[in-house]
Amino acid sequence: MTIKRLVAAILLATGSNSVLAEESFTVQDIQVEGLQRVALGAALNNLPFNIGDTVTDFALSRSIRTLYSAGHFDDIRVYRDGNTVIYRLRERPTINNIEFKGNKDIKEEQLNESLAGNRIQVGEPLDKTILKNIENGLTEFYHGVGKYQAKVEVKVTYLPRNRVNLEFAFEEGDAASVRQINIVGNQIFPNEELLSVVESKQDMPWWRFWTSDRYQKQTLQGDFEKINSYYLDRGYLRFNIDSSQVAVSPDKTAVYVTMNVTEGEQYNISEINFVGDLIGQDEVINAILPLQKGQLYNGALVTFTEESIARFLARFGYANSKVRTIPTIDDDKKEVALTISVDPGKRVYVRRIDIKGNASTKDEVIRRELRQMEGAWLSNDSLELSKERLQRLMYIEKVDFATSPVPGVDDLVDIGFTIKEQPSGSFNAGVSYGSFQGLSFQIGVEQNNFLGSGNSAGINLNTNKYQKSVTLSYTDPYYTLDGISLGGQVFYSDLDYSGTSSNLEAYNRRSYGVGANVGYPINERNRLNFGANVSVNKINQINEYDQLRHFRAVLLDASNPDGGYDFTNFELSTSWMHSTLNRGLFPTAGRMMNLSLRVTTPNSDLQYFKTNFEAQQYVPLSNDHQWSFRAKFELGYGNGYGDKDGYDYTLPFTENFYGGGTNLRGFENRIIGPHAIFRSTSSVPGVPDPIGGSIAFPGDISNDSYQVSQRSIGGNAMAMLTLELITPTPFLKEENRNSVRTSIFVDAGNVWDTEFDINRYANLVQLIASDRDPALIDYSDPSLIRATAGISVQWISPMGPLTFSLAKIIKKYDGDLQENFSFNIGTTF
Missing domain, CATH: 3.10.20.310 (membrane protein fhac)
Known part of the structure; x- marks a missing residue:
């Protein structure tokens, strides 16, 4: 092949615009050489001409630029052989x-x-x-x-x-340290005060290992803003950072920062005016306005005012409002007049709401919790409330939402809710171990999100060293569209506390029953529940301790004193719950209060009532909620009402409150509370009997003796307080933050018996059978507070909910048994 002409691509690279007079020609063929990875068709598609087109040599040179723009070639050369165009290419590696x-x-x-x-x-x-x-x-x-x-x-x-x-x-090398920060021109605030508000630190000593003096450009820029805000928040409206210099040491290991500032003087607010459209809410906006005439100018307060007005307008659908403050400065009077410009913009409506991430939960279950509706105006309050309600569900770990404008329309948005689910049930099959119940075998299912419906369903069989039970339950939280719930349960239980490890006085109880409940929402944060329950009970093999005398008197069949206690109760219950918690599991902000009352009807074999009050408050201590403070307070009281055969009804011992374990960590489970007292009567010799013995007769009761059991029987009153500092869990990844919780706690409280009379034993002799037998204390005294402190780790693990607690007892009384370390393991899915 004879090469006719080489087209000088060098002329194109140097940007020459001069083109010699050239003749045009008709392309009869295009040849491409050097292709390895790029297909021939792909290369030809990038050419600005085809076979049969009439081109000039200059057009050929410009085709080189077109081929380069495709991004496949390192070198491109073009030749002409008659009417044939030849490209020699070198592909990029x-x-x-x-x-x-x-x-x-x-x-x-x-x-x-x-x-x-x-x-x-x-x-x-x-x-x-x-x-x-x-x-x-x-x-x-x-x-x-x-x-x-x-x-x-x-x-x-x-x-x-x-x-x-x-x-x-x-x-990478080592980072340069901030050797010195100089502020020049400041007279009102000394360097030490200004440097205390910035993040950059200078020339830190070696023992301050928790504080870094490493130089970072972005951090320094943020520090300039902090100093500027420090002055503006104190009325220095003319403050200015005139210049700044950063000098690097010759060895590049240290930097020296210098800021030149002009402080100016303080300014007061002379007047506040509004311009623009306040959507008819002038009185409300003026009422919530934090700025006041005559006060010192405060930049942070001005910004807060703008944000507050914008949030208020967003409640009415004006999501894109613009609020800005225009200052008019009078340097002579050292005053500033503020004009707040309000432009609400168009009211924004929601076109569509999309739900993503709910692999198990049905869309309708998510949507029924939403308070932002499709077709309604966009409300930030409704969006936040929707997120809050979703995160309170026990089967939702995290919720995020985002708004996106509808293309081509300035008053419509779409909203996307992204859901992260978490284990919503427990599969109690296999073996678990707890420090209280020991080795136990379970089989059963409990689901808080049954088949993705949001309903709770469960069948639970449990057996361990003191309990055998089965429970069937079902609750529909949205039995009606307006949130009325309906549920019920059937249960059977066989408790045997004859062993020593339960810390309870020995008895055996069998019970079965059925119940139903209905819930009614008062508003978004308050709910009422009502229930009815019937239970059939039989108690036997009980140690007849002295505190059972009233219980024994109203239930014991005189003709069958060894027959145990049989009773049937009909219960009515009501409760009120208030919650602003930000999540159902592991909340970090908000509060929860719960007040409940259960009472048996007069036709029951036992007449009593029992009430509980629980309040929890979470206060976030950091913006990311990794640090949070929790306070929990719980009160309980129960007693009987009415009488039978001259004996007052009391709260049955099976309904008593207990302390220790979960509510007083560091003490053995259920050990806190009154202990059983066994009273022994004295006797005097009697007349001889026919077989050589003698018949004893009761003696003077003042000579009776008693023994205090090592086991607890609980009390009819309780008060518990927990103070807890929730901390970040070391070495934990971000995605696991909502499933693991570490906290430092202090627990305090007491369980007592308001019906106990210590004077009944004042003149009696206490028998001490072993060094473990506790001394008698006044079990009616609520001031006998126990206290513990320690650390706890909770984990919703793939194998089940797991809790570790390590506690130290601060205050205890005779008979209290400690349990410094405890844990519990189950299985969930």
């Missing part, structure tokens, strides 16, 4: 592998993401021209975080078949 070495400050995920934005990724052609820019950009990043000695080098290794490996070699 394909990236075979990317490797990073020496990087610590930048994670590989961040690097890969940044490189992908520049089309540097495995399988893509390599454009070597941008590698230098990447090197410079990474070096600039290290300089921005104070590592002035950092170097970044990209090594290219060529492989067969036109492939390359890229190795990014990092030499």
Whole structure:
């Protein structure tokens, strides 16, 4: 082939616009040489002409630019042989592998993401021209975080078949420290006061290892803003940072920062005016306005005012309102007049709400909790309330929402709710171990989100060393569309506290029954529940301790004193719940209060009532809620009403309150509370009987004796307080924060018996059978407070809910048994 002409691409690269007079010709053929990976069709598609078109030599040279723009070639040359156009190409090498070495400050995920934005990724052609820019950009990043000695080098290794490996070699070095920060021009506030509000620290001593003096450019820029705000919040409206300099030491290990400032004088607010449209809410906006005429100007308060008005307008659908404050400064009087401009914009409506992430839960279950409706105006309050209600569900771990404008329309948005579910049930099959119940075997299912319906259903069989029980339950929280719930349960239980490990006085109880409940929502945060229950009970093998005398008197069959106690109760219950908690499990903000009352009807064998009050408050201590404070207070009281055969009804011992274990960590489970007292009567010798013995007769009761049991029987009154500092869990990834909780706690409280009379034993002799027998104390005294402190870790693990507690007893009384370490394991799905 004879080469007729070489088209000078060099002229195009130098930007020459001069073109010699050229003759045009008709392209009869196009040939492409050097293709390996790029298909011939793909290369021809990038040419600005086809076979049969009439072109000039200048058009051929411009086609080189077109081919370069495709991004596949390193070198392009074009030749003409008569009416045949020939392209000789050298393809860019394909990236075979990317490797990073020496990087610590930048994670590989961040690097890969940044490189992908520049089309540097495995399988893509390599454009070597941008590698230098990447090197410079990474070096600039290290300089921005104070590592002035950092170097970044990209090594290219060529492989067969036109492939390359890229190795990014990092030499990060040490960060420069802030050796000194100088503020020049400040007279009102000393350097120490101003530097106390900034994040950058200077020349920290070695023992302040928890505080860093590392220089970072972005941190320093934020510090300038903090100093500026510090002055503006104190009325110095003319404050200004005139200039700033950052000098790097010759060895690049230290920086010196200098700020030149002008403080000015303080200004007071002379007047406050509004312009714009207040959507008819002038009186309300003026009433909530935090700014007042005559007060010192405060920049933070001005910003808060703007945000408050914008949030208020967003309640009425004006989601894109613009609120800005225009100051008019009178330098002579040192006053500033504020004009608040309010532009509500168009009212925004919701076109569609999408739900994502709910793999198990049905859409309708999520939507029934929403208070932002499709077709209604957009309300931030309704969105936040919707999120709050969803996060209170026990089967929802996290909820996020985002609004997106509808393209081409300025008053419509779509809302997307993203749901993260969590285990909503428990599969009690297999073996679990707890420090109280010991080894236990369970089988059963409990589901808070049955088949994704949001309903609770369960069948639970439980057996351990003191209990055998089965319970069937079902609750529909939305039996009606307006949130009225309906539920019921059937149960059977066989309790045997004859062993020593239960810490309870020995008895055996069998019971079965059925119940139903209905709930009614008062508003978004308050709910009433009503229930009815019937239970059939039989108690036998009971140690007849002295506190049972009233219970024994109203139930015991005189003709069958060994027959045990049989009784049937008909219960009515009501409760009120108030909740503003931000989550159902592991909340970090909000409060919860619950007041309940159960009472048996007069036709029951036992007449009593029992009431409980519980209040919890969570106060976040950090913006990310990793630090939070929790206070929990619980009160309980129960007693009998009416009498039978001259004996007053009392609260049956099976309904008593107990302390220890979960509510007083550090004490053994159910050990806190009154202990059983066994009274022994004295006797005097009698007349001889026919077989040589003698018949004893009761003696003077003042000579009776008693023994206090090591076991608790509980009391009819209780008060418990928990103070808890919720802390971040060390070495925990972000995605697991909502399933693990670590806390430092203090528990305090007492269980007592309001019916106990210690004077009944004042003149009697106490028998001490062993050194473990406790001394008698006044079990009616509520001031006998116990207290513990410790640390707790709770984990909703794949194998089940798991709780560890390590506690130290601060205050205890005779008969209280300690349990410094406790744990419990179950199985959930």
